[in-house]
Amino acid sequence: MLEIKNLHASVDGREILRGIDLVIRPGEVHAIMGPNGSGKSTLANIIAGRPGYEATAGEVLFDGKSLLELAPEERAREGLFLAFQYPVEIPGVNNLYFLKAAVNAVRKHRGEEELDALDFLEKVQQRAGLVKMDESFLKRPVNEGFSGGEKKRNEILQMTVLEPKLAVLDETDSGLDIDALKVVADGVNALRSPERAFLVITHYQRLLDHIVPDVVHVMVDGVIVRSGGPQLALELEEQGYSLYGRAEGESRRAQA
Amino acid sequence: MSAETESLERLADGGYAYGFVTDVEQDTVPPGLNEDVVRLISAKKEEPQWLLDWRLEAFRAWQQMPVPDWANVHYPPIDYQAISYYAAPKKSIGEGPASLEDIDPEIKKTYDRLGIPLVEQEFLAGVAVDAVFDSVSVATSYRGKLAEQGIIFCSFSEAVREHPELVRQYLGTVVPTRDNYYAALNSAVFSDGSFVYIPKGVRCPMELSTYFRINAKNTGQFERTLIVADAGAYVSYLEGCTAPMRDENQLHAAVVELVAMDDATIKYSTVQNWYPGDKDGKGGIYNFVTKRGLCKGARSKISWTQVETGSAITWKYPSCVLRGDDSVGEFYSVALTRDCMQADTGTKMIHMGKNTRSTIVSKGISAGRSQNAYRGLVRILPGADGARNYSQCDSLLMGDQCGAHTFPYVEVQNPSAQVEHEATTSKVSDDQIFYLQTRGISAEDAVSLIVNGFCKEVFKELPMEFAVEAQKLLELKLEGSVG
Numbered sequence: 016m017l018e019i020k021n022l023h024a025s026v027d028g029r030e031i032l033r034g035i036d037l038v039i040r041p042g043e044v045h046a047i048m049g050p051n052g053s054g055k056s057t058l059a060n061i062i063a064g065r066p067g068y069e070a071t072a073g074e075v076l077f078d079g080k081s082l083l084e085l086a087p088e089e090r091a092r093e094g095l096f097l098a099f100q101y102p103v104e105i106p107g108v109n110n111l112y113f114l115k116a117a118v119n120a121v122r123k124h125r126g127e128e129e130l131d132a133l134d135f136l137e138k139v140q141q142r143a144g145l146v147k148m149d150e151s152f153l154k155r156p157v158n159e160g161f162s163g164g165e166k167k168r169n170e171i172l173q174m175t176v177l178e179p180k181l182a183v184l185d186e187t188d189s190g191l192d193i194d195a196l197k198v199v200a201d202g203v204n205a206l207r208s209p210e211r212a213f214l215v216i217t218h219y220q221r222l223l224d225h226i227v228p229d230v231v232h233v234m235v236d237g238v239i240v241r242s243g244g245p246q247l248a249l250e251l252e253e254q255g256y257s258l259y260g261r262a263e264g265e266s267r268r269a270q271a
Numbered sequence: 272m273s274a275e276t277e278s279l280e281r282l283a284d285g286g287y288a289y290g291f292v293t294d295v296e297q298d299t300v301p302p303g304l305n306e307d308v309v310r311l312i313s314a315k316k317e318e319p320q321w322l323l324d325w326r327l328e329a330f331r332a333w334q335q336m337p338v339p340d341w342a343n344v345h346y347p348p349i350d351y352q353a354i355s356y357y358a359a360p361k362k363s364i365g366e367g368p369a370s371l372e373d374i375d376p377e378i379k380k381t382y383d384r385l386g387i388p389l390v391e392q393e394f395l396a397g398v399a400v401d402a403v404f405d406s407v408s409v410a411t412s413y414r415g416k417l418a419e420q421g422i423i424f425c426s427f428s429e430a431v432r433e434h435p436e437l438v439r440q441y442l443g444t445v446v447p448t449r450d451n452y453y454a455a456l457n458s459a460v461f462s463d464g465s466f467v468y469i470p471k472g473v474r475c476p477m478e479l480s481t482y483f484r485i486n487a488k489n490t491g492q493f494e495r496t497l498i499v500a501d502a503g504a505y506v507s508y509l510e511g512c513t514a515p516m517r518d519e520n521q522l523h524a525a526v527v528e529l530v531a532m533d534d535a536t537i538k539y540s541t542v543q544n545w546y547p548g549d550k551d552g553k554g555g556i557y558n559f560v561t562k563r564g565l566c567k568g569a570r571s572k573i574s575w576t577q578v579e580t581g582s583a584i585t586w587k588y589p590s591c592v593l594r595g596d597d598s599v600g601e602f603y604s605v606a607l608t609r610d611c612m613q614a615d616t617g618t619k620m621i622h623m624g625k626n627t628r629s630t631i632v633s634k635g636i637s638a639g640r641s642q643n644a645y646r647g648l649v650r651i652l653p654g655a656d657g658a659r660n661y662s663q664c665d666s667l668l669m670g671d672q673c674g675a676h677t678f679p680y681v682e683v684q685n686p687s688a689q690v691e692h693e694a695t696t697s698k699v700s701d702d703q704i705f706y707l708q709t710r711g712i713s714a715e716d717a718v719s720l721i722v723n724g725f726c727k728e729v730f731k732e733l734p735m736e737f738a739v740e741a742q743k744l745l746e747l748k749l750e751g752s753v754g
Contacts, residue, residue: 063709066701087708096709103706106697107724116720117710124711156724173710 016041016212017062017181022073024054024061030071031057033237039181042209046223047216048248049234050256055216056100058234059185062214063097064090077181091117092124094180098170098187105157110169113157114139114176121177142175146202164195171202178206183214188222200225220252235259299490300357306330309459312357316428316462319435329448329458336452342615343644343676344584346520346557354522356460358490401426401465401481413477423468424479427495430466437468441499445528445565445592453524453586454561457493461526464494469504469535478734480509483525491522498528500535502568507538509737520548520583525560533568533595538576540733541589542741545581550639552611555583562589563619566598566627574601575618576732578741580748583612588646590619593627593655600629603729605741607722607748608641608673617647617678622655622688631662634726637673644676651688658688666696667725669718697725719746 017039024032031054039045049055060068062075064087075082082090105113119129130138143150146168158166167187174182187199203213203226215226223231223245231247232239233256240259241247300311309330313323338348401412401424417424423434430438448458465481483494500506523545529537539562548555558581564573575589591600602618620629629649637643649660666675677694699721707717723730723742730738 065705086714087705088711088713091709091711099706099709103700103702105703105707105721105724107727108720113707113710113720116712116716117707120711120713120716177710 016078017214018076020074020076022058022061022075023071024057025069025071026057026067031237032061034073035234035237035239037232037239039212039214041180041212042207043230044203044207044213044215044226044228046226046228046231046248047214047234047239048218048220048231048251051218053234054237055218055234056185057237059097059100059183059214059216062090062183063087063095088120091177091179092121096174096177096179096182098167098174098182098184100185100187100189102158102161102166102170104159104161106159108157109153110155110157111136111139111153114153114173117173117177139172139176142172145175145205146171147198148172163190164192167191167195168198171199175202175206178211180210181212181214182206183216185216186218187215188217188219196222197225220248223248233259298357298359299355302355303352304354304356304460308356312460312462315357315359316431318431321439322431325443325448326459326461329455330460332449333452333455333459336449336455339452342586342646343642343678344586344613344615346584346613349520349522349557351456355490356493357462359462401479402484417475417477420473420476421470422473422475423466425466427461427464427466427497430497434466434468437499438466438497441497441528441530443528445530445563446526446561451561453559454526457495457524457526457561460491461493461495464496464525465498466496467498467506467508469500469506471501472503473501474504475506478507478509478737480511482511483523491524493523494525496525496527497530498537498539499530500532500537500571502533502535504532504535506536507540507734509540509542509734511542511544520555520557522557522559523582525562527560527562527589529562529564529573531564531566531568531571531573531595531598534570535568536572536574537564538574538734539564539589540737541575541577541579542737542744543577543579543581543585544744546583547581547610547612548583550610552583555612556581558582558585558587560587562587563592564590564600565592566595566600566624568598569595569624570597571595572599572601574599574603574732576601576603576729577605577616578729578733578744579604579606579614579616580744582614585612585614585616587616588618590621591629592621592623593629593658594623595627596624597626598624599627601732602629602631602633602647603732604633604645605636605726605729605745606634606643606645607636607638607745608643609638609748610641611639612641614642615644615646617645619648619650620660622649622651622658622660624655626657626659627655628658629660631660631664632728633662633664634729635664635666635675636669636722636725637666637675638669640672642674642676644678646678646680648680648682649690650682651685651690653684655685656687658685660688660690662690662692664692664694665725666694667722668696668698 019035019037022032022035047055061070070083077093115135148168158169188196227245231243233241309326313326446454448455467479469475498508531537545556545558566573573591579585593600600620606614606616608614618631631647633645635643635645645664651658664677668675675696679692681690683690699718703721704714704717708714730741733741
C-alpha cells in the first residue's frame with residue numbers, strides 16, 4: 016500500500032531524512048519511534064505534502080501512484096489521512112460543516128454522490144460516540160477553544176468519519192492523559208481492518224500498549240536503524256535510544 | 272509557491288461576471304453641471320416647484336463646499352463637468368415605470384443575466400423588486416399586492432407625483448442637503464431611486480429590494496432612497512448593484528434616508544458589487560454614498576447589513592441616529608478588497624435617547640494590493656443615560672501587499688454609558704490551508720471556507736436567500752472564476 020524507497024528530504028535546505036526505506040501492506044500497523052529531532056514528523060509531513068518539506072531523492076508510492084507529485088488534497092482524496100501533532104484552528108467554520116465538506120470532496124473524487132444530510136449526521140454522531148466526544152463539539156468552530164486533548168480527539172473523529180486507506184498519526188499521544196490516550200487507541204482499533212493500514216509515530220511506548228503494532232521501526236538521525244516486532248518497543252522503553260548512539264531527549268536538530 | 276499564494280494568484284486573475292453593456296437607445300443630458308442642468312433634470316421629471324427649489328439650494332451649497340479629504344483613499348480630482356447627470360432608456364421617458372409587460376426586452380434581458388427577476392413569482396417568490404437602470408426606475412414588481420396593505424413601494428419620481436406630501440415631509444430630514452459634499456451633490460442632481468412607506472402596525476409581508484444598474488458611459492448615478500416605517504411597522508429591504516466594465520471611473524453618489532417611528536423596525540441589507548476596475552486599478556466605480564437612519568420613535572430599531580465586494584473606491588458609513596428612548600442601532604459589515612481596490616467604510620452611532628443600544632460588527636478582508644479601512648464613530652450625547660455600545664472590528668489579511676486599518680472614534684458625554692471596543696487582525700495562514708487540504712479540500716475552497724467562517728457573524732444577519740447569494744458572491748470573488 017505504501018512503499019518508500021531511499022527517501023531523502025530537506026527542510027529549509029537542511030537534510031533531515033537520509034535514505035528511508037519502508038513498506039506498509041494493507042491491514043498492517045507500523046510504529047515509528049525515535050528521539051526528538053530524528054525526523055519522524057518530517058516523514059509524516061513529506062507523506063502528507065506539507066509546503067516547505069522537499070523530497071530531494073527517492074520515491075513514495077501509494078497504491079502504486081507516486082505521492083510526491085500529488086497536491087495534498089489529492090493525496091487525501093486517494094485515501095491518505097494525517098492526524099496532526101498540532102491541529103489547526105479554523106475560526107467561524109462549524110466542525111460538522113467542515114467534516115461534510117471534507118467527506119464530499121473525497122466522494123466527489125471517487126465519482127460518488129454527496130451524502131444525504133441526515134445519513135451524514137447519523138454517521139458523525141455515531142463516530143463522535145466512539146471517540147467519546149460530546150455532540151456540542153460538532154457545532155463549534157473547528158478546534159477553536161478546544162483543549163489539547165479535545166483537538167486530538169477531533170483528529171481521530173475526522174479519521175473515523177473519512178475512513179482513509181492509510182492513516183498517519185503524528186505524535187497523536189503527546190500531551191494526552193491516559194483516558195484520552197485510550198480514546199485515541201479505541202478510535203484506531205475500531206478502524207483496523209484487512210484493507211486499512213496505519214503509521215503511528217510516537218516518542219513513547221505507552222500508546223503501543225493500546226495500539227499493538229505489527230512492526231516497530233526505530234528512527235535515528237533520519238534513517239531507520241532497526242525494525243522488529245512489538246517487543247522492540249518494550250526494549251526501547253527500558254533501554255532508551257542510547258544504544259543507537261543517541262541519548263533520550265538529546266536533539267541535534269530541531270524537530271520539524 | 273505556497274498554497275495561499277497560488278489561490279491568491281487565481282484570485283487576482285478573477286473576472287467580473289456583470290461587466291457587459293446593454294445596447295439601448297438612451298436619452299442622455301450632455302456632460303456638465305450648472306443650474307440649468309439641475310433645472311433640466313427637474314423639468315424632465317415634471318417636478319413641483321418646491322422640489323426644484325430644494326435642488327437649487329443644495330446645488331448652491333455644494334458649490335461652496337470643499338471636497339472631503341479625510342478618508343484613507345487616494346484618487347485624482349474628479350472633473351464634475353465631464354460627467355453626464357442624466358441618462359434614461361428612451362422608451363421609458365415621461366411614462367414613469369413601465370408595467371412589467373412593457374419593459375424594453377433588452378433591459379429585461381439585462382436583469383435576467385444579472386439574475387434579477389422582473390417577472391413576478393418566476394424566481395424569488397416573495398421578493399418585490401424595483402429596478403433602476405442608470406437614472407430611472409424601469410420596473411417595480413408586486414406593487415398591487417403590497418398596496419392592499421397600504422404599503423407604498425415605487426420609484427422616487429413616482430412618489431413625488433403620487434405622494435408629494437409624504438416625500439416633502441421626510442426628504443432631507445435625516446441627511447440634510449448640506450450634510451456633506453456628495454450628499455449635497457446628490458440632492459441637486461438625484462435622478463431616481465426607491466420610495467417605501469409602511470403604514471402603522473403593518474409588517475411588510477415580503478422582502479423589498481432595489482437593483483441598481485449603471486449602464487451608460489460617462490454617467491454618474493445619483494439615486495435617492497427614502498424609507499419610512501410608521502409606528503409598529505416592520506420592513507426588510509435589500510439593494511444590489513452592478514455596472515459594466517469600463518476603463519473610465521464612474522461616480523455613484525447615492526443618498527439613503529431611513530425613518531423609524533415608535534416600535535418600528537427597518538432592516539436594510541446591501542450586497543454591493545459595482546465594477547471594481549481591472550487588476551491594475553484601471554476603471555471602476557467610485558462609490559461615495561451617504562446612508563443614515565433615524566430611530567425617531569421610542570423602541571425603534573434600524574439594522575444595516577452590508578456586503579461590499581466591488582467598487583474601485585468605497586466611501587460609505589451607514590449610520591444610526593438613536594433619538595427615541597430605548598431605540599437600537601446595528602451595523603454588520605463585510606468589506607472585501609482585492610487588486611487595487613480601496614475601501615474606507617464603517618458607521619456612526621449617535622446616541623441621543625435614554626437606554627439606546629448599538630452594535631457594530633465589521634469584518635474587513637484585504638487581498639492583493641488593496642487598502643481596507645474601518646472608520647467608525649460612537650457618540651454618546653449628554654441626554655443618553657444608560658446608553659450602551661459594543662463594537663467589534665476584525666481584519667483578515669491575504670498576502671503581504673495589502674493593508675488593513677481601523678479608525679475607531681469614541682465620544683462619550685454621559686458618565687452612565689458603557690462602550691466596548693474589540694479589534695483583531697489575522698492572516699489566512701498556510702497552516703490553515705494545508706490542514707484543510709489534508710482533509711481533501713482544495714486550496715481554493717480552503718480559502719473560501721476560511722473567509723466565510725470569518726464573515727459568519729455578518730452573513731447570519733442577511734435574509735436567508737441573500738445570505739446564500741452573498742456567500743456565493745464572495746466565493747466567486749475569491750476563486751476568481753467567472754460565474
